[in-house]
Amino acid sequence: LIIQNDLRDAIDKRQLEIYYQPIVDEYGVLAGAEALLRWRHPMFGFISPAEFIPVAERSGLIDNLTRWLIKDVCEFLVINADKQLPKISLNISARQFNDVDFVERLLSEIKGRQLVASAFELELTEHLFLTDISLVKTRFNELRQAGFSIAIDDFGTGYSSLSYLQHLPLSRLKIDASFVRNIGENDRGNAIVNAIIEMGHALKLDVVAEGVETPAQHAYLKAHGCDWFQGYLWSKPLPAAEFARLLPRAG
Numbered sequence: 001l002i003i004q005n006d007l008r009d010a011i012d013k014r015q016l017e018i019y020y021q022p023i024v025d026e027y028g029v030l031a032g033a034e035a036l037l038r039w040r041h042p043m044f045g046f047i048s049p050a051e052f053i054p055v056a057e058r059s060g061l062i063d064n065l066t067r068w069l070i071k072d073v074c075e076f077l078v079i080n081a082d083k084q085l086p087k088i089s090l091n092i093s094a095r096q097f098n099d100v101d102f103v104e105r106l107l108s109e110i111k112g113r114q115l116v117a118s119a120f121e122l123e124l125t126e127h128l129f130l131t132d133i134s135l136v137k138t139r140f141n142e143l144r145q146a147g148f149s150i151a152i153d154d155f156g157t158g159y160s161s162l163s164y165l166q167h168l169p170l171s172r173l174k175i176d177a178s179f180v181r182n183i184g185e186n187d188r189g190n191a192i193v194n195a196i197i198e199m200g201h202a203l204k205l206d207v208v209a210e211g212v213e214t215p216a217q218h219a220y221l222k223a224h225g226c227d228w229f230q231g232y233l234w235s236k237p238l239p240a241a242e243f244a245r246l247l248p249r250a251g
C-alpha cells in the first residue's frame, strides 16, 4: 500500500526514469533498444518494474504510467532526431494491451510528434494468450496495420500454442534469458535454444536472444542462427543520455 501511494506521486516527482538497453546484430552493431522502466524510491531505493508494474495494474495507475512512458520515449526520439535512431522496443503488459484506448493513445502521442509507428516494437508476453484469442488477433492486426512491429517476449516461459504464433502478425520472438543461461550447462539446455530458433525461423520470425552474458553463449547462439542479441555482454540498460551517446549522427 505504501508502494501504491508513492507510485501515485512518482511520476510528478520525477522518480521514474526510462533506461535503454541496446539490441545488436550478429556483428555487435547497434540495431535497436529496449526501453526499461526504473523507479528510484526516496526511501527504499531502486524498486524493480517486476514489483511495481503489477501494483500499477491493480490500482489503475498503469494508465497514467503508460501515458508517461510513451510520452517520455517519444520525447527521447525527438530530442535525438539528429542521430540515427534504432527501433525502440516497449514492454506492454496484458492489462495495457487490453485497454480499449491503447492503440489510439499510442498513435496520437506518436503522430503528434511527427514520429512513425514503425519506429517502435511492442513486446508482449504469452500471458495474453490466456484471454480471448480472437480479440487478441483483432488487436494484433490493428497494431500491425498502424505500422508497429510486435515481438513475443520471454518466449518459452508461457502458454503460446504454435497455432497462435502461426496466425498472428508477429515480427520477432525473444528467447527468455533463462534459456540463454542454460546454454553449455547441459544437452537439454542447448536443445531447447536450438528448437526455439528453428521454430521461429520456420514461422518466418526473427529471433532475439536476451540476457546474453558470455562470449560462449553468444558464439553458440550465432552458430545456431540467432538473428539479434541483447545482454550485459554488450551493455546493461543505460540512462537515456548515456544511450544517446552511442547513436551515430544521421546522414
Ligand code: G
Residues within 6 Å of the ligand: 035, 036, 037, 048, 049, 050, 053, 069, 091, 092, 093, 237
Ligand atoms: O529491467 P528489468 O529486469 O528490471 O525488468 C524487470 C521486468 O519489468 C521485465 O519483465 C520487464 O519486461 C518489465 N518492464 C520493464 N519496463 C517495463 C515497462 O515499461 N512496462 C511494462 N509493462 N513492463 C516493464
Ligand code: G
Residues within 6 Å of the ligand: 021, 036, 091, 153, 154, 177, 210, 211, 212, 213, 230, 231, 232, 233, 237
Ligand atoms: O522480461 P523482460 O525480457 O522484458 O526483461 C528484461 C530484463 O532482463 C530487464 O530487467 C533487464 O534489466 C534484464 N537484463 C538484460 N540483460 C541482461 C543480462 O545480460 N543478464 C541479466 N541477468 N539480466 C539482463
Ligand code: MN
Residues within 6 Å of the ligand: 034, 091, 123, 153, 154
Ligand atoms: Mn522485454
Ligand code: NA
Residues within 6 Å of the ligand: 153, 154, 155, 174, 175, 176, 177, 210
Ligand atoms: Na524477456
